[in-house]
Amino acid sequence: MRVCLAALVGFALASFNIDRVPAQSIHAWTLPAGFPAPDVPADNPITEAKADLGRHLFYDTRLSGNGTQSCATCHEQSRAFTDGRARSVGSTGQLHTRGSMSLVNVVYAQGLTWANPSLTRLEVQALIPMYGDHPVELGLNRSDRWIDVIAKDATYERLFAAAFGTAPHPFTRDRVVQAIATFERTIVSARSPYDHYHFERDDAAISDAAKRGEVLFHSRPLACFTCHGGVHFSGSMGSARRPAPVVLHNTGLYNLPGLLSYPSSDAGLYDVTHESADVGKFKAPTLRNIAVTAPYMHDGSVATLEEAIDHYAAGGRTITTGPYQGVGHDNPNKSPAINGFSLTREQRADLVAFLNSLTDEAVLRDPRFENPWTRQSRP
Amino acid sequence: MNDGITMTTRRDVLTGLGSALLATWAIAPRAEAAQQATAQTTPPTLKVTGDVRTPLTLSPDELKAMPRAKVEVKDEDGRLVSYEGVLVGEILKRAGAALGGELRGNTVATYVVASASDGYQVVFSLAELDPAFTGSQIIVADMIDGKPLFAYQGPLRIVAPNDTRPARSIRMLERLDVVRVKK
Numbered sequence: 001m002r003v004c005l006a007a008l009v010g011f012a013l014a015s016f017n018i019d020r021v022p023a024q025s026i027h028a029w030t031l032p033a034g035f036p037a038p039d040v041p042a043d044n045p046i047t048e049a050k051a052d053l054g055r056h057l058f059y060d061t062r063l064s065g066n067g068t069q070s071c072a073t074c075h076e077q078s079r080a081f082t083d084g085r086a087r088s089v090g091s092t093g094q095l096h097t098r099g100s101m102s103l104v105n106v107v108y109a110q111g112l113t114w115a116n117p118s119l120t121r122l123e124v125q126a127l128i129p130m131y132g133d134h135p136v137e138l139g140l141n142r143s144d145r146w147i148d149v150i151a152k153d154a155t156y157e158r159l160f161a162a163a164f165g166t167a168p169h170p171f172t173r174d175r176v177v178q179a180i181a182t183f184e185r186t187i188v189s190a191r192s193p194y195d196h197y198h199f200e201r202d203d204a205a206i207s208d209a210a211k212r213g214e215v216l217f218h219s220r221p222l223a224c225f226t227c228h229g230g231v232h233f234s235g236s237m238g239s240a241r242r243p244a245p246v247v248l249h250n251t252g253l254y255n256l257p258g259l260l261s262y263p264s265s266d267a268g269l270y271d272v273t274h275e276s277a278d279v280g281k282f283k284a285p286t287l288r289n290i291a292v293t294a295p296y297m298h299d300g301s302v303a304t305l306e307e308a309i310d311h312y313a314a315g316g317r318t319i320t321t322g323p324y325q326g327v328g329h330d331n332p333n334k335s336p337a338i339n340g341f342s343l344t345r346e347q348r349a350d351l352v353a354f355l356n357s358l359t360d361e362a363v364l365r366d367p368r369f370e371n372p373w374t375r376q377s378r379p
Numbered sequence: 380m381n382d383g384i385t386m387t388t389r390r391d392v393l394t395g396l397g398s399a400l401l402a403t404w405a406i407a408p409r410a411e412a413a414q415q416a417t418a419q420t421t422p423p424t425l426k427v428t429g430d431v432r433t434p435l436t437l438s439p440d441e442l443k444a445m446p447r448a449k450v451e452v453k454d455e456d457g458r459l460v461s462y463e464g465v466l467v468g469e470i471l472k473r474a475g476a477a478l479g480g481e482l483r484g485n486t487v488a489t490y491v492v493a494s495a496s497d498g499y500q501v502v503f504s505l506a507e508l509d510p511a512f513t514g515s516q517i518i519v520a521d522m523i524d525g526k527p528l529f530a531y532q533g534p535l536r537i538v539a540p541n542d543t544r545p546a547r548s549i550r551m552l553e554r555l556d557v558v559r560v561k562k
Contacts, residue, residue, distance in 0.1 A: 198529070201526070211530070214530060214531070215530055215531050218530070218531035218550075219496075219497040219531060219551070220497035220498050220499060221497075221498075
């Protein structure tokens with residue numbers, strides 16, 4: 001019997017490439033035909049047990065120093081895992097310089113956060129909101145006493161054992177971030193009306209206006225796809241078979257006089273490289289679910305989709321009063337893709353209709369991504 | 380701008396199996412939508428003009444009736460995608476461009492400007508479009524995997540399967556203009 005079991009396990013392991021995505025996770029995601037298989041680190045393969053543990057941690061306010069916030073505070077499922085704020089607020093009340101980014105399809109992201117190409121692993125990125133001081137987000141104490149607290153929770157005893165086995169000390173920081181990263185990797189948005197239209201060729205799935213908007217999106221002079229390209233309508237996304245370079249863009253959102261053309265509180269890639277050519281360069285985030293992730297841009301300074309289109313139509317934003325006064329169109333680092341364009345009222349409506357067709361109600365309500373604690377005792 | 384982001388190229392295992400270097404095609408809208416959206420300004424024809432004996436305006440049906448060719452490229456997930464259409468050389472031959480034995484001497488200094496309905500343009504030398512000269516597999520495609528092209532690709536596009544970058548596989552193709560440098 002033991003021999004038979006071993007043979008079965010061996011066959012199961014041989015039936016999929018363990019260095020890529022375990023078969024069960026592919027099944028769980030139900031990617032549409034034509035949707036690329038994501039890359040997953042070989043040292044943290046996806047399992048349902050690990051994703052379930054990660055979901056509990058993601059929604060647990062014990063993962064903040066003062067017990068007021070969890071990851072989900074700034075990443076709400078109903079808002080495609082953003083928070084609806086222009087700029088997020090940490091557990092101690094600190095107003096951040098940036099808005100929270102959507103987590104959908106983050107498994108494909110080649111560079112994480114708004115402007116840090118060197119940050120490529122979710123396991124590493126998770127440590128920043130957990131322990132970071134600039135800004136304070138969750139504000140966890142680095143002594144990790146909080147881990148001792150959750151280790152006494154029977155739910156976590158069960159979940160950690162299911163995810164990592166019954167090792168003598170299963171409760172570690174590494175395993176926490178592995179589990180959170182695993183949960184985040186399972187949040188794939190691929191069931192929007194647009195997906196039904198494009199991948200299933202269901203012509204009734206989106207309106208004629210959205211179809212016209214789709215063509216505008218992919219044509220000159222708009223050429224939105226130049227930065228928001230591929231199946232994720234995003235920059236810097238790759239797949240298991242095709243890694244992609246991280247490319248960041250200055251879109252002419254600001255043009256201040258002096259050495260820094262962007263507000264000194266957040267100059268984008270420049271804050272990492274200190275190269276003047278990198279001032280104002282940020283990620284082109286996914287446009288999937290863009291209708292529910294307002295306000296827009298890294299600092300939430302654009303309130304609506306229509307206002308975002310105005311910004312690109314003008315080839316950069318002009319601010320006429322206040323400390324950020326300037327003509328973004330003339331920013332010296334502005335991407336050559338931001339040239340401006342004009343749209344009729346109907347074309348503008350078509351473009352918005354197309355962007356609205358990217359809203360994936362299934363992912364916004366998927367019970368696999370909901371707060372698991374609502375039906376239990378904590379928190 | 381027409382194609383650069385939505386298609387990428389790479390070498391992969393299939394090159395080792397003897398396949399040519401393959402382009403990767405990512406998401407693209409449906410051809411029907413492109414036709415609807417541009418119907419008022421872009422008739423679904425392919426014009427062949429310039430230094431040819433017989434300038435042409437080919438309808439989709441006329442392209443369907445010409446000798447057909449297929450090329451395979453890779454999609455974003457590494458799957459083979461089959462484009463079907465007509466060799467560009469076949470279209471140029473019908474227009475009376477100097478191909479085959481005529482493509483010699485000063486005539487070799489001839490190029491073809493391919494233009495899309497959104498203004499994007501790319502250039503091929505005439506020789507690289509002539510199967511007799513280079514074994515060209517470059518086609519004007521109207522089908523992908525047996526169906527009409529995805530939207531903004533169509534109704535016609537060029538597929539240059541041996542280019543290492545996809546930028547010359549121009550979408551929304553509407554004109555081929557033959558230009559002879561030395562008369």
